[in-house]
Amino acid sequence: xxxxxxxxxxxxxxxxxxxxxxxxxxxxxxxxxxxxxxxxxxxxxxxxxxxxxxxxxxxxxxxxxxxxxxxxxxxxxxxxxxxxxxxxxxxxxxxxxxxxxxxxxxxxxxxxxxxxxxxxxxxxxxxxxxxxxxxxxxxxxxxxxxxxxxxxxxxxxxxxxxxxxxxxxxxxxxxxxxxxxxxxxxxxxxxxxxxxxxxxxxxxxxxxxxxxxxxxxxxxxxxxxxxxxxxxxxxxxxxxxxxxxxxxxxxxxxxxxxxxxxxxxxxxxxxxxxxxxxxx
Amino acid sequence: xxxxxxxxxxxxxxxxxxxxxxxxxxxxxxxxxxxxxxxxxxxxxxxxxxxxxxxxxxxxxxxxxxxxxxxxxxxxxxxxxxxxxxxxxxxxxxxxxxxxxxxxxxxxxxxxxxxxxxxxxxxxxxxxxxxxxxxxxxxxxxxxxxxxxxxxxxxxxxxxxxxxxxxxxxxxxxxxxxxxxxxxxxxxxxxxxxxxxxxxxxxxxxxxxxxxxxxxxxxxxxxxxxxxxxxxxxxxxxxxxxxxxxxxxxxxxxxxxxxxxxxxxxxxxxxxxxxxxxxx
Numbered sequence: 439x440x441x442x443x444x445x446x447x448x449x450x451x452x453x454x455x456x457x458x459x460x461x462x463x464x465x466x467x468x469x470x471x472x473x474x475x476x477x478x479x480x481x482x483x484x485x486x487x488x489x490x491x492x493x494x495x496x497x498x499x500x501x502x503x504x505x506x507x508x509x510x511x512x513x514x515x516x517x518x519x520x521x522x523x524x525x526x527x528x529x530x531x532x533x534x535x536x537x538x539x540x541x542x543x544x545x546x547x548x549x550x551x552x553x554x555x556x557x558x559x560x561x562x563x564x565x566x567x568x569x570x571x572x573x574x575x576x577x578x579x580x581x582x583x584x585x586x587x588x589x590x591x592x593x594x595x596x597x598x599x600x601x602x603x604x605x606x607x608x609x610x611x612x613x614x615x616x617x618x619x620x621x622x623x624x625x626x627x628x629x630x631x632x633x634x635x636x637x638x639x640x641x642x643x644x645x646x647x648x649x650x651x652x653x654x655x656x657x658x659x660x661x662x663x664x665x666x667x668x669x670x671x672x673x674x675x676x677x678x679x680x681x682x683x684x685x686x687x688x689x690x691x692x693x694x695x696x697x698x699x700x701x702x703x704x705x706x707x708x709x710x711x712x713x714x715x716x717x718x
Numbered sequence: 719x720x721x722x723x724x725x726x727x728x729x730x731x732x733x734x735x736x737x738x739x740x741x742x743x744x745x746x747x748x749x750x751x752x753x754x755x756x757x758x759x760x761x762x763x764x765x766x767x768x769x770x771x772x773x774x775x776x777x778x779x780x781x782x783x784x785x786x787x788x789x790x791x792x793x794x795x796x797x798x799x800x801x802x803x804x805x806x807x808x809x810x811x812x813x814x815x816x817x818x819x820x821x822x823x824x825x826x827x828x829x830x831x832x833x834x835x836x837x838x839x840x841x842x843x844x845x846x847x848x849x850x851x852x853x854x855x856x857x858x859x860x861x862x863x864x865x866x867x868x869x870x871x872x873x874x875x876x877x878x879x880x881x882x883x884x885x886x887x888x889x890x891x892x893x894x895x896x897x898x899x900x901x902x903x904x905x906x907x908x909x910x911x912x913x914x915x916x917x918x919x920x921x922x923x924x925x926x927x928x929x930x931x932x933x934x935x936x937x938x939x940x941x942x943x944x945x946x947x948x949x950x951x952x953x954x955x956x957x958x959x960x961x962x963x964x965x966x967x968x969x970x971x972x973x974x975x976x977x978x979x980x981x982x983x984x985x986x987x988x989x990x991x992x993x994x995x996x997x998x
Contacts, residue, residue: 563930580929622923623927623929623932624929626914626917626918627914627928627932627936629968630910630913630968631931632971632987633910633967633968634906634910634967634990635989635991635993637966637967638902638903638906639992640967641960641963645996647902649840649860651907651938651941652903654934654938655911655935655937656907656994657931657994659993660991661931661987663991664984666987671978674978677975678976680917681971682972683920683921684913684914685968685969687913687916687917688910688961688964691916691961692958692961692962695950695951695954695958696954698951698954700951703951706912709916710911710913710914710936711912711941712919713918713919713939714844714937715940
């Protein structure tokens with residue numbers, strides 16, 4: 439049966455941190471991996487390392503059982519219409535973008551809803567690119583699996599199996615619910631961390647002046663600016679209310695401090711502390 | 719000579735994360751440690767573990783060569799007048815508070831300027847208390863040493879020796895310059911992290927929903943609320959402009975997103991990314 443890991447052929451378009459790590463893990467688990475990257479030397483390196491077979495065009499991906507689009511969201515949205523004709527017969531088309539509603543809508547519009555199931559592995563860090571990719575990145579990583587209303591049950595099952603194969607923990611969720619959740623759990627922390635770093639940069643405070651806590655607080659600021667501009671814009675509907683709430687909290691703490699209102703200030707530090715303890 | 723580590727007697731008032739860790743390291747390096755904590759069982763535990771001799775009152779600290787005040791800043795400011803009469807003859811009076819100007823002013827007012835030299839070890843984390851204290855906490859930690867205008871050169875040298883003894887890296891700095899710097903490098907990241915956690919708490923987003931990056935960004939939110947309310951208020955003069963700059967940056971990113979102004983948004987992510995790279 440072609441669904442066995444040993445015989446599964448997976449084409450990965452985009453060999454960055456996520457795509458590259460997925461290629462490494464899948465190859466190691468016995469899947470046949472086809473790889474494409476806009477920067478052709480990347481796929482060639484992957485081939486030389488025995489991880490994948492380099493594709494010369496993303497449209498060649500249609501020959502695989504599974505196609506994984508692993509490029510930033512704006513790129514994925516502009517690539518999908520070009521690829522659509524070649525993807526009608528794959529068993530699963532998925533992606534690894536941080537937002538899930540817009541790409542599902544695009545797949546539906548292109549007549550790919552049956553084979554499309556979105557994915558979002560909560561793995562990776564502020565690094566990016568093939569050189570940052572590595573085996574084991576998805577171990578125990580919560581991975582959201584977002585079916586469309588028309589997704590074939592077998593495509594959904596295959597998406598779950600794909601992620602389990604690399605050690606991840608797939609969890610089904612509605613695309614809109616997903617986008618609302620990650621607006622708070624991931625996109626807001628990214629913007630907050632970038633705003634903190636941007637403010638520090640504006641004040642000419644070098645990063646090496648920070649202690650370990652300050653370095654933690656600004657770690658996400660090292661993320662790829664292009665990728666995160668795209669994610670924030672794609673998820674603006676959900677991210678704006680989160681950002682508004684954060685801005686209000688910063689302003690409230692600022693106001694409390696300028697009034698020397700220790701009770702009001704302490705309430706915020708208390709809420710933060712209680713929240714932190716509950717998640718230990 | 720009594721300045722040799724082996725014969726140095728150091729009294730530590732407040733046996734939390736910083737005071738407790740200092741006690742452990744100094745004892746291990748052969749200094750005689752006297753310890754006092756408001757919670758009497760703590761000093762008794764330290765004594766039972768062979769780390770220190772428990773003091774029954776903070777005023778007994780005056781018998782030591784060096785007195786280290788290791789309690790939160792408001793507590794230190796209210797304790798100092800009570801202790802002043804017993805501290806006139808110590809060779810060094812120091813503290814470990816995160817702000818340095820207010821306590822130096824207090825020491826000057828109490829006639830302790832000659833023996834007083836403030837300290838601020840950039841060590842520790844969001845944990846607190848004796849149970850979190852440990853050997854090696856100060857290894858390679860930048861430790862600010864803030865003399866008053868009237869500090870005795872021998873007191874300053876002794877402060878530097880004390881920190882070198884526990885592996886820290888003492889650096890002299892003016893108290894006001896110190897407070898300005900840490901407003902940005904430490905206090906602002908604490909408030910930003912707490913504001914983020916407080917906003918997430920307000921939206922009922924549990925901490926375990928966050929990925930590794932979000933957990934990094936909110937780690938400082940787990941810090942002691944009482945301690946940080948005090949630090950923020952004590953350093954309000956320097957912290958307010960930093961907080962204002964941060965608030966403006968958050969608002970600018972929010973505005974850019976609501977206008978779908980990708981260039982403006984990217985500029986902030988770019989500034990954050992460039993700043994992060996420079997500090998690697």
